Amino acid sequence: MAAGDRGRRKMAINRRDLLIASGGALTAAMAGRALAQEAQGQPMMGNPTLPLPPEQRMGWAVVGLGSFAVGQLMPAFGDANRSRLTALVSGNPEKLARLADTYGVEHTYSYDDYDSIIDNPAIDCVQIALPVGLHAEYTIRALEAGKHVLCEKPMASTSAECEAMIAAARKAGKALGVGYRVHFEPTNRAAHSMITGGEIGTMRHVRAEHGFQADPENWAPHRWRLEKQLAGGGSMYDIGIYGINTSLMMLEGDAPVSMSAVYAYPKDDARFREVEGGVEWRIIMRSGAVVSGSSSYCYSPYHSKQTYIGSKSSLRMSPATTYYDNALWHEQGGREVQVSTGAPYTQFAGQVDAFSEAARAGQPHATPGEMGLRDIRLIEAAYRSADQGGVAVSLEGV
Ligand code: NAD
Numbered sequence: 001m002a003a004g005d006r007g008r009r010k011m012a013i014n015r016r017d018l019l020i021a022s023g024g025a026l027t028a029a030m031a032g033r034a035l036a037q038e039a040q041g042q043p044m045m046g047n048p049t050l051p052l053p054p055e056q057r058m059g060w061a062v063v064g065l066g067s068f069a070v071g072q073l074m075p076a077f078g079d080a081n082r083s084r085l086t087a088l089v090s091g092n093p094e095k096l097a098r099l100a101d102t103y104g105v106e107h108t109y110s111y112d113d114y115d116s117i118i119d120n121p122a123i124d125c126v127q128i129a130l131p132v133g134l135h136a137e138y139t140i141r142a143l144e145a146g147k148h149v150l151c152e153k154p155m156a157s158t159s160a161e162c163e164a165m166i167a168a169a170r171k172a173g174k175a176l177g178v179g180y181r182v183h184f185e186p187t188n189r190a191a192h193s194m195i196t197g198g199e200i201g202t203m204r205h206v207r208a209e210h211g212f213q214a215d216p217e218n219w220a221p222h223r224w225r226l227e228k229q230l231a232g233g234g235s236m237y238d239i240g241i242y243g244i245n246t247s248l249m250m251l252e253g254d255a256p257v258s259m260s261a262v263y264a265y266p267k268d269d270a271r272f273r274e275v276e277g278g279v280e281w282r283i284i285m286r287s288g289a290v291v292s293g294s295s296s297y298c299y300s301p302y303h304s305k306q307t308y309i310g311s312k313s314s315l316r317m318s319p320a321t322t323y324y325d326n327a328l329w330h331e332q333g334g335r336e337v338q339v340s341t342g343a344p345y346t347q348f349a350g351q352v353d354a355f356s357e358a359a360r361a362g363q364p365h366a367t368p369g370e371m372g373l374r375d376i377r378l379i380e381a382a383y384r385s386a387d388q389g390g391v392a393v394s395l396e397g398v
Contacts, residue, residue, distance in 0.1 A: 051081035058356035059122045061087035061107070061147070063114070063138055064130035065095055067221050068152070072323060073129060074103060076348030083352040086122040089114055114138070118145035125359060127179070127352070128152055132237060133230040136161035139176070140168040148175040148359040150352070154241050155372025157232030159380055162373035169369060177355050177365035178372035182246050184350035186342030187326035191308065191315050194330065194339075195250050200310030203251060203289045207307040208243030210321070211235060211278070211296030214271055225297075226271055234275030235265075236379045240295025242304070242321045244283075245375050247291045250308060254285045260392045261382035265298055272297070281382045283395070323347075374398055 060083055062069050077085040087107035090096045096108045107120055117123050126142040128135055128151040136156045139149045149169070155178045156162045169176035182188050194200060214235075216222040224230040225238055248256070265277030278296035285291060296303070306320035313332035320326055328339040358365040377398045385393045 054084050057082055057084040058124040058148075058360060059084060059086035060352065060356075061089055061109075061117060061123045061126045061142075063089040063126060063128050063142075064134075065090040065092070065099060066129060069127075069129040070099065072348055073127060073352075074099065076345075076352060077103070079346065079349035080353050080356075081349070083125070083349075083356040087117065087120065089117075115141055115145060117142065117147060123147055125150060125175075125352075125356060131224045131230040132232040133157050133224075136165055139165045143168040143172040143174050143176070146172060146174065148177075148355070150177045150179055150355045150365075151369075151372070152179040153245070153372070153375075154232060154237045154379070155369065155376055157229075159373060159376045162369065162376050166369045166373060175355070175359040175362075175365055176369035177358070178367050178369060178375075179351065180245050180249075180367040180371070181347045181351050182242065182321050183249060183366050184354060185321075185326060185344050185347035187317065187328050187339075187344055188246060188249070188321070190339055190341040191306075191317060191328055192250055192252075194315060195308060195310075196252055199312070199330070200308060200314055201312030203254075203287070203308060203310050205289065205307075205309040206247045206250065206291040206293075207305075207309075208247050208291070208293035208320075209303055209305045210239045210243050211294065211299030212239065212302045213300045214277070214297035216271060226273075226275055228274040231275055232376075233379060233383070234272065234277060234279075235295040235297045236276065236279050236281075236382060238295075239297075240279060240281070240293065240382075241375055241379065243293035243295065243306070244281075244291075244378055245371070246306060246321055247283075247293070248374075251285060251287075251289060251291070254287045254289060256283045256291075256378065256395045256398060257286050258284045258392045258394055259378060259381045259385060260390050261386040262390045263386045264294065265296065269298070276383075276386075279382055279386060281385075283378070284392075 062073055085103055085105055088096055088100055088105050089109045091111050100108050107122060125148045128138050130138055132154055135151050139151045142149045165176060214222045216226055231237060261279050261281040263276055264280045265272055269277060277298055280294050282292040304319040304321050306317045308315040316329045316331060324344050326344045329336045330339055355365050381393045381395055385391055
């Protein structure tokens with residue numbers, strides 16, 4: 001999923017990478033600060049305005065130091081106002097020591113001594129950034145250790161696992177959220193405000209297209225994404241979920257009623273022995289709005305597009321859900337005008353700070369476990385439909 005984003009990094013991000021590569025916790029924090037300033041005066045979405053002193057911030061452990069954790073999540077703590085990175089968990093001692101040094105992180109754990117986080121009061125929240133097939137186990141162990149958990153998307157391999165995670169959070173009395181960063185991303189927040197504010201009229205149709213070319217030979221993170229046990233599913237789990245989740249975020253107050261889908265990928269492609277390479281899907285909403293989309297591991301270049309067509313005007317987002325360069329256009333009366341928003345990169349700090357504040361206050365997070373469960377149930381419904389050649393499947397109770 002990060003492949004296209006890697007290819008489209010902007011100057012600002014390259015500067016951040018250079019700063020971080022030069023080492024030192026302070027340097028990473030300064031790099032984050034520079035990025036925040038590039039938001040050109042826009043508030044960091046989901047981020048309170050006043051920074052708390054470090055000792056009053058919620059302490060975070062990041063579990064799994066792969067490309068997403070190292071490239072996005074950890075640097076984002078440099079922009080955070082209510083959260084600080086206090087612990088790292090990895091199976092690679094050399095990487096653990098190097099990143100702990102770079103970010104000035106005091107506590108490190110291997111997967112074997114992970115459960116001993118229970119004894120560490122410097123850890124309030126745990127962010128799970130492991131392959132999907134490990135989300136349920138590591139989330140439940142953190143909850144049992146008395147920590148709040150923000151689990152990366154997709155929430156887990158099956159809806160049954162999601163239900164077990166939610167039950168564990170209830171039992172522990174701790175917060176459980178899913179890492180739907182788009183809810184804290186300024187371009188999507190602007191689209192959400194325009195839609196819920198009535199600027200496009202009644203929503204008639206949403207189109208969501210997301211995909212990239214899975215390249216397991218040249219990029220290691222694409223290997224587990226093609227193994228069912230570690231990935232849960234195929235393109236729908238990894239990238240199609242952005243289309244589903246973001247579309248439903250925009251259709252706040254509406255509800256999905258039925259879903260149909262067909263598989264769309266070359267069946268003789270050796271990459272897709274265990275998981276599906278592509279899906280064309282459609283959800284009918286209670287309001288009558290139709291949400292359709294595609295997900296694919298066979299697209300080039302990286303594809304992330306959303307269109308919202310209303311009775312008065314429409315919105316186009318291209319790209320729609322990337323890390324750095326989302327863009328929004330309002331189409332009205334034959335004219336298309338780009339809408340100015342804050343810097344997309346602020347979504348990462350906005351997400352951790354919003355979760356810290358919700359967890360501290362005992363309030364529901366904006367993207368709770370129940371939302372992650374809903375989305376896995378929708379993907380399971382899409383697979384059920386596609387397995388039956390595209391028949392509409394009821395979403396009652398989802
Ligand atoms: P990655 O392969 O780069 O990282 C996975 C990490 O898990 C590695 O450090 C690996 O060593 C570790 N790991 C531990 N046990 C493993 C095992 N048995 N097999 C394979 N790896 C194991 O993957 P990634 O792209 O960083 O994705 C990690 C998580 O983050 C996934 O849940 C993914 O969906 C999510 N993600 C979210 C976003 C987003 O924008 N929110 C973007 C990319 C990835």
